[in-house]
Amino acid sequence: MxxxxxxxxxxxxxxxxxxxxxxxxxxxxxxxxxxxxxxxxxxxxxxxxxxxxxxxxxxxxxxxxxxxxxxxxTLGQDPQLIPREPTERVNVRQIEALADGVSDAVVLIVLESKRRADLISQDWLTRQRAKVDAGLKALSDMLKGRTWFVGDHITVADIAAACALAYVDTRIPDVAWRTKHPGLVAFSNRLESRPSFAATRPEPQDIVPLN
Ligand SMILES: N[C@@H](CCC(=O)N[C@@H](CS)C(=O)NCC(=O)O)C(=O)O
CATH class of the missing domain: 3.40.30.10 (Glutaredoxin)
Incomplete structure (x- = not known):
């Protein structure tokens, strides 16, 4: 099995x-x-x-x-995606949490947008959208135009950040992160060209509306 x-x-x-x-x-x-x-x-x-x-x-x-x-x-297969060195580990985890937070905010925007028109809260959408914008700016500041967020090879920080960027593009494509954060564009293009990313491109899916 x-x-x-x-x-x-x-x-x-x-x-x-x-x-x-x-x-x-x-x-x-x-x-x-x-x-x-x-x-x-x-x-x-x-x-x-x-x-x-x-x-x-x-x-x-x-x-x-x-x-x-x-x-x-724990299965012992390289590459190591979470560093063992404590400071690097915390840095990687912090960036992962930030990127996942952006994805969480996008999920909340998608769900809110699917509600019956008279139930949709514009304040809630604005609040989540602010998290997306601030999260992407923080990711850009943390990357500082480097190849990898932490160290000299791919970690879960890079994976989570690239997944969040592609998810923003899939669900709320009007977010203009490419013009604001050119460092993230190069990063996203590089990651998306890896076979692991090319084989897992997000595909939109219809969600049953919730009220
Ligand atoms: N923190 C979780 C988040 C997972 C998550 O939010 N998954 C969504 C799909 S993108 C889900 O299954 N939502 C169903 C629900 O909330 O009922 C993780 O990193 O795995």
């Missing part, structure tokens, strides 16, 4: 893990699930009902993209 990863095609969190598995050349099987649909399997595997979820060879499940990637690190 191989590892199974429960994913949705647009999910930036699932993409982080899909890229990590590919970068490490770990074989796995993808299981599609739409966590917003009534027939979703996610709640039976993760009490939070969220994907991605890793189903390990002995059947136990690991959820939350950060924890899954931490688990993948």
């Amino acid at each position: 191989t590892l199974k990863l429960v994913i949705a095609k647009p999910s930036p969190f699932a993409r982080k893990v899909r890229v990590a598995l590919r970068e490490k050349w770990i074989e796995y099987e993808e299981v599609m699930d739409v966590p917003w649909n009534p027939d979703t399997k996610a709640p039976s595997l993760n009490p939070l009902g969220k994907i991605p979820i890793l189903i390990c060879e002995d059947g136990h499940t690991v959820f939350d993209s950060s924890v899954i990637i931490e688990y993948l690190e």
Whole structure:
């Protein structure tokens, strides 16, 4: 039995893990699930009902993209995506949290936009949009035009940031991050040209409207 990863095609969190598995050349099987649909399997595997979820060879499940990637690190396959050195580790984790926060804000914008027109809160959309703008500016400032966020090879910081950028493009393409942050453009182009990213491009998916 191989590892199974429960994913949705647009999910930036699932993409982080899909890229990590590919970068490490770990074989796995993808299981599609739409966590917003009534027939979703996610709640039976993760009490939070969220994907991605890793189903390990002995059947136990690991959820939350950060924890899954931490688990993948224990399998001993290079490249090491989370540094062992404590200061570098905290830096990588901080950038990952920032990038994931941008993706979280985009998810909230998508969900709010799908509500019945008279229920949509413009204040809420503005609040989440401000997080996207501030998060992308902070990522740009932290990258400082370098090739990698931390150290001299790919880490989960780079993976999470590139996944967040592509997710912004997929869901809220009017965010003008390319004109504001040229350093992030070069970074995103470089990452997206890697086979692990090229094979996992986000594909938009219809969501059942929530009220
Ligand atoms: N912190 C989680 C976030 C995962 C997440 O928000 N997944 C979304 C899809 S992009 C989901 O499954 N949402 C379903 C729900 O909230 O009910 C991670 O990094 O894995």
